[in-house]
Amino acid sequence: MDVGNLCDKTALVTGAASGIGRATALALARRGANLVLCDVDEPGLETTASAIRAMGREVFYRRVDVSSRHEMRAFADAVHQRVAALDILINNAGVGLGASFRDTPLEDWDWIISINLMGVIHGCHFFLPPMIARGQGGHVVNVSSAAGYVATEPLCAYATTKFAVLGFSEALREELERYRIGVTAVCPGIINTPITRTARLRGPGATEEARQRMVAFYERRNYTPERVAENILKAIQRNRLVAPISPEAWIMYYLKRLSPALLRRVNRWLARLAGAEAR
Numbered sequence: 001m002d003v004g005n006l007c008d009k010t011a012l013v014t015g016a017a018s019g020i021g022r023a024t025a026l027a028l029a030r031r032g033a034n035l036v037l038c039d040v041d042e043p044g045l046e047t048t049a050s051a052i053r054a055m056g057r058e059v060f061y062r063r064v065d066v067s068s069r070h071e072m073r074a075f076a077d078a079v080h081q082r083v084a085a086l087d088i089l090i091n092n093a094g095v096g097l098g099a100s101f102r103d104t105p106l107e108d109w110d111w112i113i114s115i116n117l118m119g120v121i122h123g124c125h126f127f128l129p130p131m132i133a134r135g136q137g138g139h140v141v142n143v144s145s146a147a148g149y150v151a152t153e154p155l156c157a158y159a160t161t162k163f164a165v166l167g168f169s170e171a172l173r174e175e176l177e178r179y180r181i182g183v184t185a186v187c188p189g190i191i192n193t194p195i196t197r198t199a200r201l202r203g204p205g206a207t208e209e210a211r212q213r214m215v216a217f218y219e220r221r222n223y224t225p226e227r228v229a230e231n232i233l234k235a236i237q238r239n240r241l242v243a244p245i246s247p248e249a250w251i252m253y254y255l256k257r258l259s260p261a262l263l264r265r266v267n268r269w270l271a272r273l274a275g276a277e278a279r
Ligand SMILES: NC(=O)c1ccc[n+]([C@@H]2O[C@H](COP(=O)([O-])OP(=O)(O)OC[C@H]3O[C@@H](n4cnc5c(N)ncnc54)[C@H](O)[C@@H]3O)[C@@H](O)[C@H]2O)c1
Pocket: 014, 015, 016, 017, 018, 019, 020, 021, 038, 039, 040, 041, 044, 064, 065, 066, 067, 092, 093, 094, 095, 096, 115, 143, 144, 145, 146, 187, 188, 189, 190, 191, 192, 193, 194, 195, 198, 225
């Protein structure tokens, strides 16, 4: 898809109240797209929506929990009363969880799977059929993570969901190619967004000090969501299957193939720096 000019195109971004979702929605609007947004954070959603309106684009937004099939179905019905189908679907909403397997209660598994995995599946389930039926192609972006191809102890459940999103995207891409709908799994890396403040931490590493170390580490790294957004647009343009974004995401992507043992060492070092390593 040519992302240089998105006039008359409609793009949906989930989790658009903050971070990568907000930056991607604004980047799409700058290229002329009309936007559909959702999030559970209503004030944040309103801020994103008014910035889009100020650019002269149309925006429709609603408070929707992507983990709820009922809310997603009602949202899709409302969207498809306005447009026949989306051109771009960005399943971005997600949450973080820093915990080893031993420190992860079943309630946290339910929580993170329902948002990070089922949220993506709900987006595809409710918005893809009209896109296919319209017959004009389109693009789906599912936000996975570098933790979608490299799993570590302190990100056990998080990595589980992100591996699943990557696998789902790979299968979906095979199926949708015949309809000229591209599918990209985006794997950002270490990005400075509010997720470091909202992520759940469990176990011995769940201290305020550990959180502050993680926040400071992400701030020092300072790879911005705006840079991620620009790279998401490039990945759509190039119709990439997997799109690692920051340099460390690329390094991990290639190390996984070239030297899994070295990758393990790099990963432990990164986890120590981020202060999230299980003790
Ligand atoms: N920041 C990073 O380093 C990083 C790295 C890899 C992947 N990611 C992924 O990028 C995506 C965006 O994260 P971010 O870093 O911009 O974080 P963020 O916290 O800034 O944004 C996430 C947004 O999703 C929303 N959200 C959470 N649960 C929701 C739900 N049930 N329904 C609807 N909206 C919901 C939040 O309210 C928030 O606005 C996530 O999928 C995350 O896992 C982030």
